[in-house]
Amino acid sequence: MSVSAVLKAYWPYVKSQKGWVFLSYFGACVGVLAGVYGPWLYKALVDSITNNLNDPSKADLLRILLTILIVNLIGWLGYRIGGFVSSYVQPIIMAEMDRKNLDNLLGHSYQFFTNSFAGSLLRKIQRFSRSFERIMDETEWNLFPLFITIAVAFGGLYLRNAILAWSTLGFVCVVILVNVLFSKWKLKYDLQRAEKDTEVSGALADVIGNSVNVKLFSGYAFEKNKFFSVTEELRKLQNLTWYLGEANFALQALLGCFLEFGMMYLAVSYWQKGLISVGDVILVQGYLIALIGRLWNVGRVMRNLYEAFSDAQEMVEILDTPHGVKDAKGAKQLKITQGKIEFVKASFNYNQTREVLKDFELSVEPGERVALVGPSGAGKSTIVKLLLRFYDLDGGKIFIDGQDVKKVTQISLRDQIALVPQDPFLFHRSVRDNIRYGRRDASDQEVEEAAKLAHCHEFIEKLPNGYETFVGERGIKLSGGERQRVAIARAILANAPILVLDEATSSLDSESEAMIQDALRNLMKNKTVLVIAHRLSTIMQMDRIVVVEDGRAVDQGSHQQLLAREGLYQKLWTIQAGGFIS
Ligand SMILES: Nc1ncnc2c1ncn2[C@@H]1O[C@H](COP(=O)(O)OP(=O)(O)OP(=O)(O)O)[C@@H](O)[C@H]1O
Ligand SMILES: [Mg+2]
Structure with a gap:
């Protein structure tokens, strides 16, 4: 997987909206910063109380409480800006990605499409834009906030007591390292699970697509058993990966318990020695809660990012494939x-094995x-x-x-060139739109004239909604002969x-053929x-x-x-x- 290739593919879209994207990240950062400033203010509050126990009137409590309110409001504003702006800009970017990707895909050669499955191409296009959303969300709401929290907690603690700061940082590194190693080790099972998942979708699509065959050959019980075994394999892998995920959580939570105990023990003993104030103990506790809250997510965030990048990668591979048949320069x-x-x-072969045309002259x-x-x-x-x-x-x-x-x-x-192909496919659109595809600016009257010439008019009139009847996927609701006549009408309209x-x-039967001739x-x-x-x-x-x-x-x-x-x-x-x- 190449993270840089994916980022490179995303960059032009981000660039076209860079002001909004920046504002969204900026808002989220302000929100996080305001949040991690909180423990510092509570430390000040507690210090002010403990320093003035004998003369409470001197305690500067209202000022600190108001500061807390203001900081919270700034944080609120930052988060709202981050949230609303990303709600605004992400759909714009994602729609643009889908549009450009379809554009690129349609530019690919006929061969490209004969070699790929429509369903998988469709999934790749959708995953590319959804992965962008996932990556932006995970970085904006989880990854960057984690780094900010670590940096601020470290800095804040360092100002009070270097040992407390270093030991917190050390612990954070251990948790992250454990997560990275664990996720890496677990990856092979995640990949197996994803593969099985795709297999289940494929099996479903195959059976549903062949439902007629299932009926025709009484394959109901056979298919049921077959599907049971694929889903059963998926279930086992699903269980395994989820158990592993739970084990990771368990390990982390346990580490968390010990961290909290260790740090508070240190803090309290420093206080006993008079090295830090009561407020500092509160500070340590506040940062610990913030850090543990963020670290809790690290494994999930990493898995999500990994999945998003590898999903996007599939589309990047298509985008990097040169279009087989291209217009010559100029x-x-x-x-x-x-x-x-x-x-x-003219000589040609589809693949290297057999020449289909050899010095063909015509x-x-x-x-x-x-x-x-x-x-x-x-x-x-x-x-x-x-x-x-x-x-x-x-x-x-x-x-x-x-x-x-x-x-x-x-x-x-x-x-x-107007072509009436051997096996014409139609769009799942109205008969009228299908005929009009021959010349998209043709009037309704012209469409109907062409339909009459191609002897389509007779059967179209009998359809439930006439010319507005939808023809089903690839034209499945029409008979073979009807589809051919629609294709002929389309060619008549194209008039190339x-x-x-x-x-x-x-x-066509002989009679219809004679009419069409x-x-x-x-x-x-x-x-x-x-x-x-x-x-x-x-x-x-x-x-x-x-x-x-x-x-x-x-x-x-x-x-x-x-x-x-x-x-x-x-x-x-x-x-x-x-x-x-x-
Ligand atoms: N997309 C493809 N990839 C690989 N081989 C192909 C492809 N399309 C056709 N062929 C092969 O090329 C050869 C010529 O096929 P073509 O469709 O031109 O035959 P045809 O003369 O039109 O036959 P028919 O009368 O049955 O329609 C066949 O052997 C076929 O198997
Ligand atoms: Mg042929």
Whole structure:
């Protein structure tokens, strides 16, 4: 764990609010200082009483009592300033952190998201800002006050009696040392407990996410037992770490008892020898109470700080990861004049094990409609992801109207390409907002027109709240075919010069598909179109068919031309045509 890396990540946020943050700490310090001044005043009060036992009228009691009142009021004011200002400034800083972190996260590549779990990313973002709150609270209300109390108690006692001061300091050091060593030793169990805790959350998420499978395969008893054993392991670790915590408390409290006895014994014997006054005995007692009160917390404060720093660290690691796919320096906007697409010797692999594309060559003329066909896993969807620059090529180039996709801004590139993906996901928002995502300034009327063209309108009208119906997480409340039609409507609305359909109609029955073909034909007019399809009805309408096998364009031509050759296309066609006939 790197404390400095976390502090460095927090610094810009603190800096932007440094006046308020400082004021908050300052207020808390004033409060603590006023508090530790108390024993000194009580010493003065007692001294004044004992010195004037014979002539009480001379005792300057009212002045001292008023001073105590004023000091307490100053302390009150300091604490209130500290409290209110941190209540004001912490939410500002935390909100800013969440915003910037989401910003940073969304800048990460497609690959980054395919490699991480949404749930854990979400937790990391939230923990980063919550850790800030914990660190600020612990330092402001516990750690700094502890140091101030130690320093003031030592100084105050030193003025009266050096031996008393040094022995107090010695004891404080022993308690802190015991705590540090104990917490360090206990850390391995704390980490095990935290790991188990995460495992329990993961197990819960897995079972809840798969509730359908549990029902389907009658896994109720099985899951119950499985969850029982994970929670049982967590319980054991929880018990162990909490017992250890209690043991630490016990040890500390015992040390506290002996400290109090030892110090008071010293103080009383010094008084007997006439070395210190009765007020000084009160002073010692006052500082002892203040110190023991603060030290009591040391173990908990340290554990909290440790946890907060290690929680924040997880997000810092993400923040330190460079964005995989970045806009080139001085990247220009993509300007589409005609819509020509070229793949030149494009090579790519997801990981080092297998090349997915090998010297892939493809040239799509402006306004041309090209179908990519080929067996599953051939690399068709990958070609689309590369065109959209979800990944960077390992070799070769991709041009749109002569501009390298790597050298234009990602936003301008994706703005000009409308994609209907193989498995479209929707936001958990209204159907209307989902369609409007294609062009966010579209009017309600435009949204509905697009929905009609994509044949969504029919089913949307039947939804309980029509266009305002929420579609569920990732669009789960719609059928596969309905989701695809929403995605098509979205693409219709986007109306980009390049259109890519990745099996856009695969989940539709023949009748709906025929209806949509009609809409798609309209949509394809005057656009460069890349279609990945298995259905011959779709493929046959294209200007040209490119056969992809093992990441290479192995053949191309019209349906008739390809059929005439005895190649992969003919094989695919025979299988499917055969399948249709039987
Ligand atoms: N994110 C990924 N990480 C690693 N490998 C991947 C990833 N996505 C795809 N692949 C692999 O790359 C190969 C090509 O996948 P791709 O999705 O391009 O195939 P496809 O031609 O679209 O197939 P289908 O017709 O089944 O959709 C497959 O072998 C697949 O396992
Ligand atoms: Mg695919």
